[in-house]
Amino acid sequence: MTLDEVWERLESLFEKADLRPVEWAGGAVRWLDVTLLPWEEKWRETRSVERLAEAIRRLEIRGAPAIGVAAALGVAMAVHNAGGATRESLVEAGLRAAEVLRATRPTAYNLFWALERMKRVLQSPGPRSPGELRDRVLEEALRIQAEDIEANIRMGEHGAPLIPDGATVLTHCNTGALATAGYGTALGVIRTAWRRGRDIRVIATETRPLLQGARLTAWELRREGIPFKLVTDNSVGYLASNDLVDLAIVGADRILTTGHFANKIGTYMIAVLLKRHGKKMYTAAPTSTIDPRSRPGEFKIELRSPEEVTSIMGRLTIAPPGTDALNPAFDVTPPELLDAVVTERGVARPPFEESIPKLLEGG
Numbered sequence: 001m002t003l004d005e006v007w008e009r010l011e012s013l014f015e016k017a018d019l020r021p022v023e024w025a026g027g028a029v030r031w032l033d034v035t036l037l038p039w040e041e042k043w044r045e046t047r048s049v050e051r052l053a054e055a056i057r058r059l060e061i062r063g064a065p066a067i068g069v070a071a072a073l074g075v076a077m078a079v080h081n082a083g084g085a086t087r088e089s090l091v092e093a094g095l096r097a098a099e100v101l102r103a104t105r106p107t108a109y110n111l112f113w114a115l116e117r118m119k120r121v122l123q124s125p126g127p128r129s130p131g132e133l134r135d136r137v138l139e140e141a142l143r144i145q146a147e148d149i150e151a152n153i154r155m156g157e158h159g160a161p162l163i164p165d166g167a168t169v170l171t172h173c174n175t176g177a178l179a180t181a182g183y184g185t186a187l188g189v190i191r192t193a194w195r196r197g198r199d200i201r202v203i204a205t206e207t208r209p210l211l212q213g214a215r216l217t218a219w220e221l222r223r224e225g226i227p228f229k230l231v232t233d234n235s236v237g238y239l240a241s242n243d244l245v246d247l248a249i250v251g252a253d254r255i256l257t258t259g260h261f262a263n264k265i266g267t268y269m270i271a272v273l274l275k276r277h278g279k280k281m282y283t284a285a286p287t288s289t290i291d292p293r294s295r296p297g298e299f300k301i302e303l304r305s306p307e308e309v310t311s312i313m314g315r316l317t318i319a320p321p322g323t324d325a326l327n328p329a330f331d332v333t334p335p336e337l338l339d340a341v342v343t344e345r346g347v348a349r350p351p352f353e354e355s356i357p358k359l360l361e362g363g
C-alpha cells in the first residue's frame with residue numbers, strides 16, 4: 001500500500017470515527033487537549049518530540065491506543081523534520097524520538113507496541129533514500145492509526161451481542177473516540193450496540209482523580225445521545241447489590257496472556273463487586289494491547305503525583321496543606337473476575353491462557 005492509499009483509507013475511516021483526537025498535520029502532530037474538556041475544545045499542535053512527550057505525560061493525549069498512535073506520529077514527525085540529508089541522520093532522529101516517547105507512560109502496552117513497529121521500519125534495510133524513508137515511516141504511523149479505527153469498529157461488531165436489550169451497562173474511565181484513533185474500545189462496543197437500536201442505559205463512573213468518566217465519557221455519551229447517569233466511583237457496591245447494573249465493560253492498558261489485565265485504578269474494585277453480585281465483567285481492547293511476554297507483576301504500574309489526589313484537576317485544593325497522597329494510575333484485575341476479552345479478532349473466554357494466545361496466533 002502506498003502513502004496515498006493509506007491516506008485514502010484513513011480519510012474514509014475518519015467518517016466513522018466520530019472524532020480524530022490526534023492526527024498528522026503536515027510535519028506536525030495535532031491533538032485535542034482533553035485535559036480541558038468539557039470546559040474548552042482546544043486543539044494543540046507541535047513539531048517538537050519533547051512537547052509531544054509532555055502532552056502524553058500530562059494526559060492531554062491519553063488512553064492506551066491514542067498514546068500508541070501519538071507516539072508513532074511523533075517518530076514520523078522527528079524523521080520528517082530531521083536536519084541533515086543522509087538516511088543515517090533520519091534513522092538516528094527517529095530512534096532518538098522513540099526513546100523520548102518510550103519514557104512517558106509505563107503501563108500502556110500500545111505505546112511500546114507502536115514504537116517497536118516504528119523502529120522495525122527505521123531499522124529495515126528497505127527504504128534507501130531519505131525521501132523514501134520519510135514516506136515509509138509516515139506510512140507506518142498512519143497505518144497504525146487506520147488499523148486502530150478498524151479494530152475498534154470490529155470490536156464493536158464482536159462485542160455488541162454481549163449487551164442484551166434493556167441492559168444497564170457500567171463503564172469506567174474513558175475508552176471512547178477520545179482514547180483511541182477514533183470510535184472507541186469499550187465505549188465503541190456500547191456505541192455499536194446503541195447504533196443497532198439496542199435499548200441500553202449507561203452508568204459512567206466519574207473516575208477520580210482525573211475524572212475521565214465525568215469529563216470525557218459523559219461528553220462522548222451526550223454527543224452520541226446515549227442515555228446515561230454519572231456516579232461517584234464508590235457507588236458501585238450500591239448499584240450492583242441493588243440490581244441497578246447488569247454488566248460492566250471497560251478498556252485495558254495491558255492484557256496478559258494469563259487474562260490478567262491492567263486498567264484505570266478502580267477497575268479491580270468494580271470487578272470484585274460485580275462478581276460478588278453475579279454480574280458480567282468484560283474488557284474490550286485491540287490485540288495491540290496484549291503483552292505476549294510479561295507475567296503478572298512483571299510490568300510497571302504508573303504512580304502519578306500526589307497533587308492529582310489532593311486537588312480537583314489542579315483547579316481546587318481539597319486536602320489540608322502538606323497532605324501526602326498515594327496515586328497509582330492503574331490496577332490489575334485477575335482472570336477469575338473476567339468473563340470475556342473483546343478484541344478485533346473475536347471474543348476470548350476462559351480459560352484465557354488458551355484463548356488469548358490463540359487470538360494472537362490468528363493474526
Ligand code: MRU
Nearest residue numbers: 062063064175179185251252264
Ligand atoms: O490514565 P488514562 O486516562 O490514560 O487511562 C486510560 C484507561 O485506563 C483506559 O481504560 C485504557 O487506556 C483503554 S482506552 C481505550
